[in-house]
Amino acid sequence: MKKIIFVLALSLHVLGCKEKNTEQTKIIDSTSDSNIIAIEQQGAFAVGGTVKESPGTFDPIAHGAFNPTDQSTEGQTLHGDHASVFYQIPVNARDLPLVFWHGYGQSMRTWQSTPDGREGFQSIFLRKRFPVYLLDQPRRGLAGQSLEPGTLQARTEDQLWFGIFRMGEGTEFYPDIQFSKNPEALDQFFRRSTPDTGPLDIDLNIDAVSALFDRIGDGILVTHSHSGGQGWLTAMENDNIKAIVSYEPGSNFVFPEGSVPEPISYAGGTLRARGVAMEEFKKLTQIPIVIYYGDYIPETEVENPGQEQWRAALSMALKWTKAVNDAGGDVSLVVLPEKGIKGNTHFPMSDLNNNEIADLMYNWLKEKGLN
Amino acid sequence: MKKIIFVLALSLHVLGCKEKNTEQTKIIDSTSDSNIIAIEQQGAFAVGGTVKESPGTFDPIAHGAFNPTDQSTEGQTLHGDHASVFYQIPVNARDLPLVFWHGYGQSMRTWQSTPDGREGFQSIFLRKRFPVYLLDQPRRGLAGQSLEPGTLQARTEDQLWFGIFRMGEGTEFYPDIQFSKNPEALDQFFRRSTPDTGPLDIDLNIDAVSALFDRIGDGILVTHSHSGGQGWLTAMENDNIKAIVSYEPGSNFVFPEGSVPEPISYAGGTLRARGVAMEEFKKLTQIPIVIYYGDYIPETEVENPGQEQWRAALSMALKWTKAVNDAGGDVSLVVLPEKGIKGNTHFPMSDLNNNEIADLMYNWLKEKGLN
Incomplete structure (x- = not known):
């Protein structure tokens, strides 16, 4: 500069x-x-995680060769269960960085290029001069070194997720969807998924993301889907989280003990809320929070489990919003089609109208004085 | 602009x-x-890979819920075995992009920040105005979706790799090593490793990297360790590779059939070369290639397998250099300590003197008219 x-x-x-x-x-x-995009600094690091140790003494002469038949681990360590972060600080950066946390089966790719090759939130918000931190949670993507063994099944399940991600039903897109009909876009979309490399452990995830906020200081957490509920839990642990933007939170809604709502049944499962001490819950009333849900979420029961899961999530999110706000909080829940924004899948940040979605988020940050 | x-x-x-x-x-x-760093364009995409299909018809109502007890995969697909790429094109970019391919157990993190938090080759070469493509090969890191099942053992083996990566012996650093003695640096170094998420298959890797060059056109391939030999094989497949910079290639050296050298035995294993048709081999004589090896590689047999593996690799690389050059090629093999550059580990691109290492590479590119 x-x-x-x-x-x-x-x-x-x-x-x-x-x-x-x-x-x-x-x-x-x-x-x-x-x-x-004028970048002042960019880089990558690991954060969080622990170290596993095997008893004994390592002998580098006897066991120092790469040899699949030598299973000796005596006296050795394994570093793992960390998150992996890539960050970019633009020139003339705003004060509060954005920390982007992916959802289930996903990675930092969620926030990079869209499936149809346009800019994702990473570049869009860099252009708006926010420092941007993209993370892979422990046991996912670039943070693949799990301290627990894992088995990867490589099951064919693209169409299961096509449904759950509300792209459509079976192999048919929903009408008027904000997703390119170029087959290459769907191919790229499926290839953004990457499996867990060890057992999913939300405590590890929360610890790693909290350690990230310890490292970078005050910031804004942006969550998606499965990281939504983990985001509430992380914010209860770390005061450096000054606001949360949550796209389609799906589980782990927290309520004060004694006021936990009844589980919500839906075709394919049951959504349960979590109870936490009122003192912990109160922390969520101290920061502004906005939640967005996309389209194709039915108001009443339907047959299709891909939609049903989100009927339950939205219903729980409404209860949650009321509970936090009743306790003095500042949560806004935005159902995009109710604002006339139609056709969004479970991934509004990479849908065809993602610039409009980004503007909504930016305007909310501005309104809250966070820009 | x-x-x-x-x-x-x-x-x-x-x-x-x-x-x-x-x-x-x-x-x-x-x-x-x-x-x-002035970026004109940046983004991410998957390249290469195939699609696995299960016979039958997918029923989105019966099997559309996320339910670990429902193992039905009928009529579904899985997209996988692709590489995942992050790219940045600087303002005023040079013509030929650099494609960075990591080694065994590693990922694109190799080229990002160093373990002690300084800039890696990603940012160093962006500042030199090269378009930079970082890749995770199939079944690694962000390209974790393998089409074959995999088992991850989470074995404690940091010290095994500490030796093979020529950081030192046991837990002791070699003297005068180009690696920070801050314990955080070693912690970050270990956390850059990420395991295979399926069986290692170099044909898949080569196909994906070749597909990347089909997509981006002419470019320069930069390999490390295990990708070194794969790099020769990829260059024989794809004419868009106009030069190769190879840091510490470890295996898969290719020779003309009939002229394959004897295997080289070393403490801990045997290094074998591959035979290919002369016509294929000849392709490697058509592009400039430079190879770099770091320090602590013994000239004669020693006890320590961590060093022995590289004695064998360097010995084979010398034979290979001669074979390609005798056939009319342009290979330079640089042993850094012979040029007075001491203390480099197996990762010169992220050692303390990585700017000097980058300058060496840059000067070679310039000499060959590739800048």
Whole structure:
């Protein structure tokens, strides 16, 4: 940053112009609205996790060769169960970074390019000058080193998720869906999934994301689906989370003990809420929260489990919103089609109208003074 | 880019200055040498891979719920065995992109921040205005969706790899090593490893990387360790690979059939070369190739298998270099300590002197007219 301003100042000086440095700074600021993403710093690191140790003493001569028949682990460690983070800090960055946490079976790819190849929230919000942190939770994607063994079944289940992700039913897209009909887009969409490399353990996830906020300080947590409920639990643990934007939270809604609502049954399962101490619950009333749900969520029971799961989630989210707000909180729940925004799947951040979805989020952040 | 130039032109005009647009373009170009990484485009995509299909018909009502007890996969597909790519194109980019391919047990993290938190080759070469493509090969990291089942053992084996990666012996660093003694650096180093999520299959890897070059066109392949040999095989398949930079290739050296050297035995194993048709081998003589090896590689047999493996690899690489050059090729093999560059581990691209290592690579590219 300094160097450009200097070069400009010098050039303008040579040209005999007398405009002050502040003016030149303004000129450079305009890059944030240009076609260029100006990055001051970017990098990657692991955060959270623990270390497993095998008893004994490691002998590097006897057991130091890569040899699948030598199963000795004596005296060795394994570092794992961390999250993996990629971050980018734009020039002239806003104060509060955005931390993006993916959902079930997904990874940081959720926030990168869309399935049809356009920019995702990573680049969209960098252009809006937010520092952006993308994470893979423990035992997922680049954070694949699990400290517990795992078995990966490689089951054919694209169409199961096509339904649960509310793309459509069977192999047919819902009408007017905000998803490209180019077959390459659906191919890319399916290839964004990546399996757990060990048992799913939300406590590990929460610890790692909390450790991330310990490291970076105050910030805004953006969750999706399965990370939604984990996000509430993380915010109860870490005061550095100053706001939450939650896309389609699906489970782990927390209520004060004694006020936990009845489980909600739906075709395919039952959605249960969690009880926590009132003192813990109260922490969720201290930060602004916004929740978004997309389209194709029925108001009453239907046959299709892919839709039913979200009828239950939305119904629980409404109860949750009321509970937090009744306790003095500031939760807004936005059902996109009720605002005239139609056709969104379970992934509004990468649907065809994701710029509109990003603007909604940005305007909410602005309204709350978080930009 | 256009927008800034316009804003600058306008400002200068308002200020009554008459410098031509070309001059302002030059001012902006200077950002490439500044503290800012100016990105014109960045994104992520999957490439390569296939689709597995289960016979039958999918019933979204009967089998559309997420239910671990419902193992039905009838009529469903699974997309997998692709590579996952993150790319960044800087402003004013050079013609030939760099494609970075990690080694065994590693991922695109190899090229991102160093274990001690400095910039890796991703950012270093972006600053040098190369388009940068980082990949996770099939069944690794963000490309975790394997079409074959896999078992992950979570074995404690940090110290095994500490030895093989030539950080030191047992838990002791080698003297004068180019690696931070801050314990956090070693912790981060271990956490960059991520396991295979399915059986390792180099044909899948080669197909995916070749598909990446089909997509992006001409480029330079940068390999590390296990991807070194796979890199030769990929270059024999895809003419878009215009040069190869190979850090510490470890296996899969290819020779013309009939001229395959004897296997090299070492403490802990045997390194075998591969035979290919002369016509295929000849393709490797058509592009410039540079190979780098770091420090702590013994010239004669030692007890320590962690070092022995690389004595064998370097010995084979020397034979290979001669074979390709004798057939009219252009391979340079650089043993860093022979050039006075001491203390490098198996990961020169992220060692303490990685800027010096990057400059070496850059100067080689320049010498070959590839910059």
